[in-house]
Amino acid sequence: MSVALSAGTSVSGQAWSRIGAIDPFVPQIYRVSRVWRESSDIVTLAIVPTAGDRPEFAPGQFNMLYVFGVGEVAISMSGDPAVPGSFVHTVRSVGAVSGAVAALEAGATLGVRGPFGSAWPIELAEGSDVVFAAGGLGLAPLRPAIYQVLARRERYGRVVLLYGTRTPTDILFRRELERWRRRLDIDLFVTVDHADETWHGDVGVVTKLIGRGGFDPPNTIAMVCGPELMMRFTGTALHAAGLRSEQIYLSMERNMKCAIGLCGHCQFGPTFVCVDGPVMRYDRIVDFLAVREI
Amino acid sequence: MEGLERIVLAHPFFAGLETELGPVVAGCARNIRVGPGQYLAHEGDSADEFFLIRQGRVALEILPPGRHAVVLSTESEGDIVGAYWLVPPYRWQCDARAVELTRAIGIDAKCLRAKCDSDHHLGYELMKRFLPLIVQRLDQTRLQMLDVYGSRPA
Numbered sequence: 001m002s003v004a005l006s007a008g009t010s011v012s013g014q015a016w017s018r019i020g021a022i023d024p025f026v027p028q029i030y031r032v033s034r035v036w037r038e039s040s041d042i043v044t045l046a047i048v049p050t051a052g053d054r055p056e057f058a059p060g061q062f063n064m065l066y067v068f069g070v071g072e073v074a075i076s077m078s079g080d081p082a083v084p085g086s087f088v089h090t091v092r093s094v095g096a097v098s099g100a101v102a103a104l105e106a107g108a109t110l111g112v113r114g115p116f117g118s119a120w121p122i123e124l125a126e127g128s129d130v131v132f133a134a135g136g137l138g139l140a141p142l143r144p145a146i147y148q149v150l151a152r153r154e155r156y157g158r159v160v161l162l163y164g165t166r167t168p169t170d171i172l173f174r175r176e177l178e179r180w181r182r183r184l185d186i187d188l189f190v191t192v193d194h195a196d197e198t199w200h201g202d203v204g205v206v207t208k209l210i211g212r213g214g215f216d217p218p219n220t221i222a223m224v225c226g227p228e229l230m231m232r233f234t235g236t237a238l239h240a241a242g243l244r245s246e247q248i249y250l251s252m253e254r255n256m257k258c259a260i261g262l263c264g265h266c267q268f269g270p271t272f273v274c275v276d277g278p279v280m281r282y283d284r285i286v287d288f289l290a291v292r293e294i
Numbered sequence: 295m296e297g298l299e300r301i302v303l304a305h306p307f308f309a310g311l312e313t314e315l316g317p318v319v320a321g322c323a324r325n326i327r328v329g330p331g332q333y334l335a336h337e338g339d340s341a342d343e344f345f346l347i348r349q350g351r352v353a354l355e356i357l358p359p360g361r362h363a364v365v366l367s368t369e370s371e372g373d374i375v376g377a378y379w380l381v382p383p384y385r386w387q388c389d390a391r392a393v394e395l396t397r398a399i400g401i402d403a404k405c406l407r408a409k410c411d412s413d414h415h416l417g418y419e420l421m422k423r424f425l426p427l428i429v430q431r432l433d434q435t436r437l438q439m440l441d442v443y444g445s446r447p448a
Contacts, residue, residue, distance in 0.1 A: 136443035170443065193441065196361070196365060197391070199365065
């Protein structure tokens with residue numbers, strides 16, 4: 001379906017518009033240029049447009065990836081915004097569509113709509129300490145923000161990455177984490193929920209790492225991404241550590257369909273995650289996080 | 295103020311403790327240093343000491359038969375290892391193994407229990423510090439049990 005859209009307002013009041021000359025309902029054709037198998041069920045894909053240039057995107061935004069004949073799914077960008085040419089997406093195979101995306105091989109084609117959604121507050125955080133708190137696959141949507149902060153490292157105070165995941169074998173982007181850990185200008189802590197004695201790192205939930213960050217709470221911006229329960233606990237723990245709610249940002253996940261605030265599938269309280277999010281300020285959503293049926 | 299008393303009061307667990315209680319607690323304390331792989335306590339041991347970690351990392355673990363030990367959590371600088379001394383039968387319910395070189399203050403629990411029995415204000419000050427820690431660890435354990443990073447069908 002192609003609808004002649006140019007500009008308007010979603011139910012939540014968020015303005016949407018054409019993405020340049022591209023109708024936001026019409027997928028553009030992309031080709032898979034490279035595949036990284038991160039684990040048994042997680043895959044990272046680099047995709048390039050078959051015509052034209054890759055659109056600009058901001059860290060935190062997402063695309064709608066369409067596997068022909070299967071369906072469409074919202075996946076955040078996980079690559080470096082400064083690297084032109086391709087989008088990079090990291091996908092876990094959990095359902096029919098994400099499974100089909102994760103099964104794509106180099107050379108396969110797919111449809112792409114986007115980029116959509118709000119971004120991490122990278123510029124707002126300039127001059128402040130920055131805490132990235134990632135849980136599991138939540139490291140992927142944070143990675144573009146980490147790239148951007150590290151590329152402009154002199155603009156920030158202390159930079160802290162707290163990463164929690166299930167087991168040592170589930171650690172995502174392990175080589176990159178090892179590379180970041182070797183830098184002297186980022187404090188990186190990794191913990192796992194479950195391990196045996198052969199693991200020499202930390203065991204426990206990611207909130208346990210918050211006290212080690214050494215950041216200055218009144219002068220810190222925190223960006224949190226992971227399963228919603230992890231974000232709820234982390235938001236509470238950051239608050240207890242001295243951050244105000246308006247200093248904390250979460251990346252929300254809901255079932256997105258149209259991605260432009262029209263269909264209402266991703267409604268979250270008074271907001272639509274596709275246009276008001278996925279990155280949302282904690283104080284604007286905290287009252288809805290523990291409400292059932294939202 | 296003696297050296298050990300200063301070290302005890304500098305630990306985050308005792309932040310804000312009245313200075314007159316410092317020598318009372320420090321009177322039950324000793325400095326300890328354990329190398330990687332050494333144990334601070336074993337499951338079933340009498341819980342007659344708990345530890346304030348100053349440096350290093352300690353794994354709390356349980357050994358299932360025929361398998362590697364399962365690590366329940368790790369505790370690091372600023373953390374406390376051991377709350378079993380607070381409740382009968384005063385026995386460790388897990389092993390505490392140093393993952394790396396660890397420096398800690400060991401507190402003689404029998405000594406401190408006796409002092410708490412005779413000075414309820416000291417006991418109250420300790421409870422005010424232990425109880426939030428225990429609740430925090432209960433919450434953290436619940437989050438661990440939820441296995442939030444496990445695959446979930448869409």
